[in-house]
Amino acid sequence: MVSPDILIEARGLTRRFGPNVAVADLNLKLAQGEILGLLGPNGAGKSTTMKMLTGNLAPSEGEVFIKNRSLREDAVLAKQQLGYLPEQPPVYPELSVDEYLRYCAGLHGIASAQRADAVASAKRDCGLTEVGRRVIGNLSKGFQQRVGLAQAIIHRPPVVVLDEPTVGLDPIQIREIRALIRDLGRNHSVILSSHILTEIQAICGRVMIVNRGRVVYDAPVDAQIGSRSLTLGLARPPAAQALAQIAGVCGVDALDNGRFRLSLEAGADPREVLVALAVQGDWGLRELRMESKTLEEIFVELTSSDAAAAAEAILKEAA
Amino acid sequence: MKNVLTIAANETRRIFVSPLAWAVLGISQLIFGYIFSGAVIQYVQNSETQDQAVGVSDYVGSGLYGSATIILLLILPLMTMRVFSEERKSGTLTLLFSAPVTLIEIVLGKFVGVMVFVIAMLGLLAIMPASLLPAVDLDVGRLAAGLLGLLLLTMAFAACGMFISSLTREPTIAAIGSFAALLVIWLLKMPASFDSAYAPVFDYLSLISHYQDLISGLFDSSDVVYYLLFTALFLWLTVMRLDMERN
Numbered sequence: 119m120v121s122p123d124i125l126i127e128a129r130g131l132t133r134r135f136g137p138n139v140a141v142a143d144l145n146l147k148l149a150q151g152e153i154l155g156l157l158g159p160n161g162a163g164k165s166t167t168m169k170m171l172t173g174n175l176a177p178s179e180g181e182v183f184i185k186n187r188s189l190r191e192d193a194v195l196a197k198q199q200l201g202y203l204p205e206q207p208p209v210y211p212e213l214s215v216d217e218y219l220r221y222c223a224g225l226h227g228i229a230s231a232q233r234a235d236a237v238a239s240a241k242r243d244c245g246l247t248e249v250g251r252r253v254i255g256n257l258s259k260g261f262q263q264r265v266g267l268a269q270a271i272i273h274r275p276p277v278v279v280l281d282e283p284t285v286g287l288d289p290i291q292i293r294e295i296r297a298l299i300r301d302l303g304r305n306h307s308v309i310l311s312s313h314i315l316t317e318i319q320a321i322c323g324r325v326m327i328v329n330r331g332r333v334v335y336d337a338p339v340d341a342q343i344g345s346r347s348l349t350l351g352l353a354r355p356p357a358a359q360a361l362a363q364i365a366g367v368c369g370v371d372a373l374d375n376g377r378f379r380l381s382l383e384a385g386a387d388p389r390e391v392l393v394a395l396a397v398q399g400d401w402g403l404r405e406l407r408m409e410s411k412t413l414e415e416i417f418v419e420l421t422s423s424d425a426a427a428a429a430e431a432i433l434k435e436a437a
Numbered sequence: 438m439k440n441v442l443t444i445a446a447n448e449t450r451r452i453f454v455s456p457l458a459w460a461v462l463g464i465s466q467l468i469f470g471y472i473f474s475g476a477v478i479q480y481v482q483n484s485e486t487q488d489q490a491v492g493v494s495d496y497v498g499s500g501l502y503g504s505a506t507i508i509l510l511l512i513l514p515l516m517t518m519r520v521f522s523e524e525r526k527s528g529t530l531t532l533l534f535s536a537p538v539t540l541i542e543i544v545l546g547k548f549v550g551v552m553v554f555v556i557a558m559l560g561l562l563a564i565m566p567a568s569l570l571p572a573v574d575l576d577v578g579r580l581a582a583g584l585l586g587l588l589l590l591t592m593a594f595a596a597c598g599m600f601i602s603s604l605t606r607e608p609t610i611a612a613i614g615s616f617a618a619l620l621v622i623w624l625l626k627m628p629a630s631f632d633s634a635y636a637p638v639f640d641y642l643s644l645i646s647h648y649q650d651l652i653s654g655l656f657d658s659s660d661v662v663y664y665l666l667f668t669a670l671f672l673w674l675t676v677m678r679l680d681m682e683r684n
Binding site for chain 2: 172173174175176193194195197198200202204205206207208209210211212213217221222224225226227269
């Protein structure tokens with residue numbers, strides 16, 4: 119049984135296309151108020167995952183629950199709780215923005231009396247108030263993207279799935295859309311994919327990195343990420359040996375100008391000890407900085423090492 | 438049911454904002470008008486020389502409503518070609534697939550949407566002979582049977598066209614495909630004329646044999662059932678096809 123505040127849950131999602139495994143055994147749980155960023159190189163299985171989460175693609179194995187309702191067995195009830203913006207905004211170019219949004223509101227079961235309000239508030243949120251009467255086909259890509267986003271949130275669904283929501287927007291629009299997503303994230307669960315790492319860092323509370331169909335990383339964005347290191351700058355440095363003996367330090371790299379990079383054991387924080395030692399030994403402490411890896415470093419490490427391994431395997435096969 | 442109407446209303450709106458619909462309506466009216474006036478003039482000329490065994494309703498019924506079938510056979514594939522193929526191509530099918538509606542509602546909604554357009558066209562076809570009413574004593578029942586036949590026939594055309602449209606992502610291929618499929622089912626009339634044990638089977642299966650009774654004013658429920666079954670079969674196949682798409 120799933121606890122009630124989990125809005126969307128995926129268990130063991132797997133999708134095969136013939137012999138290719140696009141997504142393998144993906145598990146996901148998202149509570150109310152969480153924003154999850156889905157990261158991955160092209161072709162990693164992000165869009166396939168999102169299609170499965172929204173009922174556009176049936177998983178080969180595994181199941182999706184939205185508000186405790188199975189997307190397979192209770193499809194209609196589950197989909198009522200869902201808003202989805204696919205990669206390509208699903209808009210009809212021949213309709214006006216108002217006509218289109220009214221239709222989407224009706225499709226999502228909003229009673230006709232409330233439709234005008236729903237359309238107006240979705241337009242306000244996505245900055246579309248001015249273009250309500252324009253034909254969608256004549257709008258720029260950025261505005262079409264906003265119309266797609268308005269469609270996904272018009273019925274205020276508890277779960278919102280956005281596939282690259284800020285593609286094609288100008289910087290001001292991106293800021294607005296990010297603010298909107300953060301706002302949505304307070305009361306809803308939001309899953310979004312993006313290529314822009316800073317975007318994920320700016321908006322998301324949690325990040326999931328997918329590579330070649332597998333989840334390779336899943337942690338809160340502000341968690342102390344991976345192995346940390348300390349940068350230490352000293353005016354009169356001791357031998358590197360002396361630094362390596364400090365408890366919690368597992369490696370010392372000497373940099374230029376009396377600077378060192380100390381790699382640390384998990385959970386260790388020898389900063390206080392270092393300051394005390396520096397005073398005692400008159401090392402002349404200039405710089406002491408704790409560094410954790412950025413999302414980008416993690417991303418590159420997790421996805422490119424794999425790519426390198428794959429390339430190696432191909433080379434071996436060829437040889 | 439509400440969802441069916443929502444989808445149907447949107448479908449009809451999209452048909453009527455496209456220039457294709459108006460072009461089709463305009464041109465088909467021109468052709469229908471040409472055939473209609475031709476039939477009336479022919480009747481006026483013949484009525485002076487012949488006895489009154491053949492009435493004006495015969496001329497209009499078989500002349501106008503008979504030729505209308507061929508024109509509708511050409512038009513319907515054009516109206517149904519976009520229904521699913523274009524939505525698939527432009528990615529808007531996703532909107533329907535992620536909305537809280539069932540596949541049956543989607544297919545029925547689109548079918549009703551297309552039929553609203555077809556009924557508008559048939560309405561114009563009904564008005565044409567009705568314009569004779571003040572002057573002539575028309576056999577209204579007979580014309581009504583012909584119109585009912587046209588309605589049933591176009592339902593069958595639309596259902597088959599929608600199914601073919603659900604198979605591809607290219608509207609033009611959908612149009613050619615459904616035209617070919619409908620023509621072949623229509624022409625099953627041909628092997629039906631051969632001397633063979635299966636001739637009655639072919640005759641039953643042909644799209645047009647059931648229309649001939651209706652157009653001559655003969656209302657046979659088996660003809661009506663044929664068209665309804667034909668329509669239901671292809672709508673069901675469309676639902677199956679869309680379900681396959683997700684798997």
